[in-house]
Amino acid sequence: MAKKSNYNRLTVEGDIQTKWICGCFETVDGFFRFCSQHGELMKNTIVSQIDKLDMTTVVEEK
């Protein structure tokens, strides 16, 4: 029984804080999981906004 309890705690499903009807969800520790539809949208959004994030660790090939 204890083994099963530990397994359940380790699954993402057990820690969902917000779940949307499309399948996206956010866990209590801030992890977002997007459905296939919104995952692609989020990827495009991040790529389009990445210059504004002020990340300074671009490795340039020479």
Ligand SMILES: [Zn+2]
């Ligand atoms: Zn979604």
